Each structure stands twice: as structure tokens, then as C-alpha cells.
Amino acid sequence: MSAYFVTGTDTEVGKTYVTCQLLRAATEAGLISVGYKPVAAGCETISGQRANEDAVAIQQASSLSLGLDQINPITFDAPVAPHIAAAQTASPIGEQHIKDGYHALGAHSPDLLLMEGAGGWRLPISDTRYMSDVVRSLQLPVILVVGMRLGCLNHALLSAEAIINDGLHLHGWVANGLSETMPVYAENLLYLKSAMPAPLLAEIPFRHTPARTTMASFLEQVV
DSSP: OEEEEEEESSSSSSHHHHHHHHHHHHHHTTOOEEEEOOEEEOOEEETTEEEOHHHHHHHHHOSSOOOHHHHOOEEESSSSOHHHHHHHTTOOOOHHHHHHHHHHHHTTOOSEEEEEEEEETTOBSSSSOBHHHHHHHHTOOEEEEEEESTTHHHHHHHHHHHHHHTTOOEEEEEEEEOOTTOTTHHHHHHHHHHHSSSOEEEEEOTTSOOOHHHHHHHHHTTO
16 A cells, blocks of 8 residues: 655645545556545535535545545534634544544555645644644655745745654655746746755646646656
8 A cells, every 4th residue: 555644835735636636546547545634624515514625525536435534534614723623622633533544544455545634744733733743653655735836935845844854754745836827937846846855746737637647657656
């Protein structure tokens, strides 16, 4: 089984989009794939049930047909930082609960298991613990989604530094276009390709489905 933790340089940088594209590419290649969104904050009514939109997208992109409670075991209604939502609802986020959910999915023996975080790398899950602590415990290699916009150089380099300093392997990064009009996009991409301490796995254009050749190459680098 190939398993990775997918994180981002910030919230709303396309972690779920990239995760879903990779899961679908695996399915098209005849592989068994499953995504895992252990913690999500912000729910709406989807098909008659309260659910997180990102978690539903990951469930639908996975080739394994599993219940949403398996894909996304910890959910909060309020669209706020999960540890704040947990405190507001007196529902602590259990690290063991997250790890148990991961191992339960791994028991299905998928070819590819992608565990997606919420927000960025140093996401608090309590007043003293972070999602990165869970990833360290599981010793998962990391894929970093870089939202290509003003400020991405600092965010990308600091995120990469933190991941490596935590003793984890940064497998690579994805350049995800967030705008068609980002100033000096090519120059930013070129700088990151030279400065990031891990390879560029894929470049995904803004609001365009990535080419099959792009996703096939991406898939080859992770499975």
C-alpha cells in the first residue's frame, strides 16, 4: 500500500481537488484507492444529510465504496478551526480515533491511501497538539499542495521546512493554480522548482481538469 498525508500551504489552496484528482487517476489505472479526511469543520445539507463538502468529494472519488463516517469520522458543523469547534461543542479530537480510522481503511488493502489534512501543516487539534503530531506518529510521507498566489513562496518554503524538521519525508509538492491572472506566475514557479527541497510532482492549471498525461505521471511518482 502506498499512503501519504496531503497538506497545503494554507486553507483553500486545493488540497481536496488534488486529492480527488489523484484518487480518480488511480481508479482509472485499475488501482484500489481511498481517501481519508479524519477531521473536517463546516457542514451543509448534502443529499439530505449534514456533511462536509470536501469529505463527500473524497468519498465519491475513492474506488472503495465506504460510509462517510469511515472517510470522515470527526466532523463539526461550524466552519471554524477544528480545535475551537471541538471546545465549543465539548467534543475533544482524539488522536487515537484519527489513527484507528486510518488503520481501518488500511485494512481494506488499497493500492493508494491518501489522508488529507485540514488547513495547513501546523493545524491545532487541541490547545497543545497538532495534526502534524498524528502524521509523525503514523510516519506518513507528505505531499504538499502549494496554492499559487501572492505569498506562496514564503508559505511553501516554511511549510516544507516544518515538515522536514518534524522528521518526515516530503515526497514532493504540487503547484495548484488559484487564479488565471497571478502576476509573474512562471517566475514564481521557476523559483520554487529550484528552492523547494523536494520535486514538483504536478502542475495543475486554474479551473482546468489536468491532462491525463499529467495525472498519469503524478500517479507514477506516488504508487
